[in-house]
Each structure stands twice: as C-alpha cells, then as structure tokens.
Amino acid sequence: MSDAYLALEDGRVIEARGRAPGRTRGELVFTTAYTGYEESLTDPSYEEQVLTFSYPLIGNYGVRAERFESDRVHPRAAISHEFTEDVAEWLESENVPALDHIDTRDLVTSIREEGAMKCGIAVGEHATPADAKAELAECKGMSEHVDIGEQVTTADPTTYGDGAVDVALVDCGAKQSIVESLVERNATVSVLPYDTTAAELADVDPDLLFISNGPGDPANFSAAQDLVEEYVGDVPIAGICLGQQVVARALGGTTEKMDFGHRGVNQPVRDLDSGTVVMTTQNHGYTVGEPGEELDVTQVNVNDGTAEGLANEELDVITRQYHPEAHPGPHDSLDFFDDVLAMTGAASENTHAVADD
Known part of the structure; x- marks a missing residue:
C-alpha cells in the first residue's frame, strides 16, 4: 500500500x-x-x-x-x-x-x-x-483546456446499425449507450468527430443531427455549434447534456458554470407540461442560463430550477440536460429517444427489452 x-x-x-x-x-x-x-x-x-x-x-x-x-x-x-x-x-x-x-x-x-x-x-x-x-x-496555473474535445472524440467517422433512420451523432465525448439506444430503435448512427464541418455533414445527409454529451465548457465546441446554426430548420436536431448547451448557444441562449454541478443517478426533473417528476442520471458542470427566444424550457430540475429540457416544435429541436440512456440509473426517461426519432417522421422500433438488463 x-x-x-x-x-x-x-x-x-x-x-x-x-x-x-x-x-x-x-x-x-x-x-x-x-x-x-x-x-x-x-x-x-x-x-x-x-x-x-x-x-x-x-x-x-x-x-x-x-x-x-x-x-x-x-x-x-x-x-x-x-x-x-x-x-x-x-x-x-x-x-x-x-x-x-x-x-x-x-x-x-x-x-x-x-x-x-x-x-x-x-x-x-x-x-x-x-x-x-x-x-x-x-x-x-492552467486555464481550462479549450481543445478538450480532441481528447474524447472519435478519430474517424464510424457507423453503427443498419436501420431506417440515418442519425449523425457529433461525438463531443459520447457515451456508447447513447449509440446503442438509437441503434436499438432502428437507427443507423454515424458517429462523427467533434470538429465535423457543415460540408462534411452534408456528405452524410442525415435525417437527424444529434449533439452528444462531453466534458468542459460548451463554448469550446464551436464546430458543433456551427452545425446546429447551419442545419436548424432543415434537419431535426437533438442534444444530450453538453449537447443541450451547444444547441442553446447556437440558438441565442447562454451557458454558465455551476458551483459543483449535477452528478449522480437521483436528480429529480419535472416536466412543465404534465407536471410529472422523473428521476434522472446527470453528469455536468455547466448549464443553460438563458435559453434564448427560439427555445422553450420544457423541463426543470426540482432542486435548483435549472433547465433540464428545451424544445422548439416548429424547428424540430428537442434536448435534455440529463442522460436519458440511463447507464447507470433509472429508466424513467428512455422514451426521449422515441420522441427524437419521431421528429424524422419514421417510426422507431425499440428492439431492446428492459427486462433483459
């Protein structure tokens, strides 16, 4: 020892x-x-x-x-x-x-x-x-690493699944279970580097643009933000965790660093429309401050009121600050992936049985 x-x-x-x-x-x-x-x-x-x-x-x-x-x-x-x-x-x-x-x-x-x-x-x-x-x-003596995305992203584009919906997942530090959750719902997932350009994304021609979770300050993921700005209104867009923050910044919102963040598997989140409270898995040190004029706050953290869900139905944008894939954690919010894929107009097919977990 x-x-x-x-x-x-x-x-x-x-x-x-x-x-x-x-x-x-x-x-x-x-x-x-x-x-x-x-x-x-x-x-x-x-x-x-x-x-x-x-x-x-x-x-x-x-x-x-x-x-x-x-x-x-x-x-x-x-x-x-x-x-x-x-x-x-x-x-x-x-x-x-x-x-x-x-x-x-x-x-x-x-x-x-x-x-x-x-x-x-x-x-x-x-x-x-x-x-x-x-x-x-x-x-x-060190400032926050502005190129942190380079340390966690995929080196080369990689494709998973062979489903009916083509999803471009921008890998800002994506958890593998996000990929699996989409593949299980009949999607083909192209995992792309965090600095993918609009021209490179055009070659993929996705039905859905998905910005992943990742570490650090969302301001350091400017390429992903550029993609959202370029494709919003033309392609449905989704985001998880850092992905929500990137989407918010792209659509006129602001982000800010939290005192100690949300990290754990028991964070309560209330849906503002239904009033339902679900328990969620979270891991983030930044949050959306102001969502901007384009996005509505749809869900909030019960403990501190921070934004946990954003949406714009007309633009087909939906995001979550927490981790709906629930690895680890409760399965209360797995239907998020069904809602995301529904924006493409294609019915998802969930081939994953929760009982097998």
Missing part, C-alpha cells in the same frame, strides 16, 4: 491510502451514484477531472468491460472511502492514480459549500505532501 496525498485549493493536504500510483492534477468533483462506477469512470464527460465517489464502497460487483461507456478511464484520478481490489487493479492498469481511506462525506461537503475546486494528487511509495502541492500549483 502506497502513501497518498491530496492537496486542495482551500489549503488542506489530506493523507490517504494509495491504491494506484501516479501524480496528477485536475478539477475535484463528486458523484452521488452508488452503482455504475464502471460507467462513471469510463464516461468521457469526466475528462481532466478528479472523481470522488460519495458512496463509501466502490467495486462490490467487480469490473466488467461490457459496462464500459468508452475504451478507457477518463478521470485523471479516482477517490473513494474504499476501493475493492478489482477496481484498484483496474485503475492501476489504466495508469490512473487512485486513493482511498478518505472521509469522502467531509470532502463532498467541502465541494458543495465551496464549489468544485482544483487539486493535486501524489500516490506512490515515495510520495510526499510537497509533491501533491506541486501538482496543485501546476493546476492553478
């Missing part, structure tokens, strides 16, 4: 047990999810962040690759009260520093009170508090 140190922006240095060695830095965030740690750790939206699990034991049902949302672990480091050997070995194999034996309740409380903060981490046999402080100092 290695020595481990976590240096926080508030001046504290916390000693911990090292589970996977390394030195790193990043934005310290937390998730309240008590299952789905494999999905969380492979979610590209956590790129360049340090992920703290509020649930005390992470790894109690092992590690299975079929649950992964991408081909690698994305957080720069992982923190828990206790990691099982399976998870610790997996993180070490991915060269992702991991530390536990930390009072994560206290750590999460600090993030909630002070907001997401920068941190430095040093884990290893010869790690020292000074090493963690040095990483923190480097982190403080």
